[in-house]
Amino acid sequence: MAVMGKKKRIVTLVTVHAILILLVITALFPIALVVLNSFKPHVAIVANPLSWPESFTPVNYSSAWSYAKFGIGFKNSIILAACTIVIVLFTSTLGGYVLATRRGKVVNLALVYFMIVMTIPIQLFLFPLYYVMSYLKLVGTVVPISFILAARNIPLALFLMRTFFLNVPKELEEAARIDGANTGHVLWYVMAPVVSPGLLTVSVIVGLNAWNEFLITSTFLQGEKNFTATLMLRSMSGQFGSDIGIMMAGAMILIAPVLIFFMITQRYFIDGLVSGSVKG
The missing domain is CATH 1.20.5 (Single alpha-helices involved in coiled-coils or other helix-helix interfaces)
Structure with missing residues (x-):
């Protein structure tokens, strides 16, 4: 046996x-x-896409970087992702704390509301959002678009942060209250350090979503100077759509920062998801 x-x-x-x-x-x-x-000329790719490159020269990369103006695109993508992360972290931390520590019909209704919002496609709101942004003369500017991306990511971030706050022992908050701490002190000095894995998890998810965003940015960002890296790659298809090598190099330039970032943070990201999955 x-x-x-x-x-x-x-x-x-x-x-x-x-x-x-x-x-x-x-x-x-x-x-x-x-x-x-990405290291092969177009002719070699068409002949045999599985063949080994004759040489690893960065000709395609230099052409893609200069023609697609990835320097401008990276700057705008970083600004967009950073602003979106800050907005989502601030709102989801406050909201998650309230949804985890309060009880009642209002809290239950809020949970149901955010659940419903997560199921509604963003395409339904593009026209009214564009009308409002155009009326406010904010079309084509990077920072205001981060509020739209943040609104799209907040429901998921709220549920994640609520789960992390539910895992914090109630005795910790009660001890801080006894010592005279108000709600702000409890949240930012007691609870926030404990739920820091959740903050990092939310940051990674929101940052990746903002970096890869195409539909919203292509709708609201006009003018090459406001293009993100994703839109810069898309703009190459008109000029270099027939040159697969340069397009492949542009794709690698776009995804390389995401891969490096995720490889660095994957341990913290996975730990955060695991530690936040105990309660719901």
Whole structure:
């Protein structure tokens, strides 16, 4: 029986690892293909997209960077992502604290409301939002668009932060109240450090969403000087749509910062999701 149990565990372990390896290959193969083809001329890609580059010269990268003006795009993307993160963190921290520590019909209605909002597609609001932004003469400016992106991300961030606040022992807040701390002190000096993994998790999710955003930015950001990196890559398709090598290099320039950022923060991101999944 012991031998059979050991064999069964080995078979299970091999099967699980085989599936994981298959999933890794499936996820990494497209990225590897883009990297290889970004160093090849268009003719070589058309002839055999799976072939190895003759040389790893950054000609396509320099062409993509200069023609797509990624310097301007990165600056606007960073501004947009940073503003969106700040707005979402501030509102979701306050809202999550209230939804986690208060009880009543109003809180329940708020939870239902944010649940419903998460299911409504943003396309339904594009026309009225554009009308308002145009009336306020804010179309084509980066910072005001961050409020639209923040509104889109706040419902999910609220539920995440509420879960993290629910995991904080009530005794911690009660001790701070006894010592004379008001709500502001309790929130920012006692609760915020404890839920810092949640703040980091929300920052990563919102930052990635803002960096990759296309529909809203393409609708409200007009003028090349206000384009994000995603829109700059899109603008290349008209001039370099027939040159796959340069387009592949532009795609790598766009996704490289996201990959590096996620690789650096993935441990904290996963820890935050796990630690916030105990209660709901």
